[in-house]
Amino acid sequence: MIEIKNLYKSFGGDEVLKDICLTVQKGQVLGIIGPSGSGKSTLLRCINNLELPTKGTIHINEKLAYQDELGKVFSETEISITRSKVGMVFQHFNLFPHMTVLQNVYAGPKFVLGQDEEEYRSEALAILGSVGLAEKRDQYPEQLSGGQQQRVGIARALAMKPDVILFDEVTSALDPELVGEVLGVLKKLAEAGMTMLIVTHEMGFVRQVADRVIFMDEGRIVEENSPAEFFDNPQHERTRSFLSSVLSHTD
């Protein structure tokens, strides 16, 4: 589904990603954890081409995405088509403030896929219902709580019927009591077989939902394992120190 080989990314002289190799199978849920500044978000943004890698290749659905092996960037049309199959949900929701909730959800189908109004409206309503917000459809994002906004963000990504969804710290900006409703939606998606890459600090959630976990530090993947092994029997010293510091103050 997604295959990343020898991926590097630098900002100026700063190497943020170093030799990342990663494969995600269809239907898999990958938890990505690590300290801030370790390159987790940059990795997700590269998979959606919001950042252009410095070196390396990304295959999505067995096809080279965005760039060829020599680094030549594909056309805007090709990039847009690939992106439309890779959904993304953001830490700060990034809902379109000038659109109603429903308009946000069908923004993709309407402006990217060019569907008929009847089609995109009814599908958007169904998706909005599945995240429990059908009755909010005519409100504006500013009228919703953070948790509700983030559920709209997820619905907006789902409306494109993506092959994979990237979640970039989607609960980090929420009040603690609103985290649960968003994680609940994520869990439902995982159970329905959606391929997901989840950058998060919610260790308990990763343990419960993820099929695999990677731990990143200073731009590298330090450790990759099953959740049970990862949390109970971490192999690397760096992983152990990170987990002990994170888990000690959340428990």
Next chain:
Amino acid sequence: MSFFDLIHPEVALDALPTIFKGLLLTLSVCLVCGVLSLSLGMFVALGRMSKSRILRISLGAYVQFFRSTPLILQLIYIYFALPFAGIHIPPLPAGIMGLTLHYTAYLCEVYRGAIEAVPKGQRDAARALGMRNRVVMARVIMPQAVRTIIPALCNYMVQLLKDTSLLSVVTVQEMMFRGQIFAAETYDYFTVYSIVFLIYFAVGFPGIKLVDYLEKRMKKGYASRSVIKAVNINETTTQGGK
């Protein structure tokens, strides 16, 4: 001696026809320069944000030059200095050109500033859905940028209206110029310039009030519009039910 003792109604009445003729030209120049600089400003703004380095640098130089020098000097230069270089431009076109060049530089910055002020996350979210750059601009960036752009543009249009008075120095017969001539002929500077003042105020003040109104309105959330819509829908449904 009161203000009204200084105003001579007979001079005022004599002055009105010529001053109104001037007002007509003032408004026409304002309209022409307004339309030109509103549209050119958008092109220059897009050029300043384009990928082409040459375009960015040359347009940037133009904008900075016209913003850092006085408008009156720009007008005088076009009309009085350029003829020495063999470029002769009649008063009205020279005035329109000067005002348009000046205001395009300012309006370009209004557009550019408003577009760049839309949070980066908006672009990310739109692109992540697969929107092409043009769609991102038309459906996501511009609808948000107009809230900053519209009050600022109205403000500049009022300023443009006032600045057309500077065309009097390049002998364009707009309202200020006509006032000057009439005042010099009658020696009744007080009456004539008082009238000119009143007319500029009568045209400019509603413009300023409009700017205030727009600024207040645009500051409100997007939802305040939907409340009005919802009320209307409720009314129609209840009426329909009766």
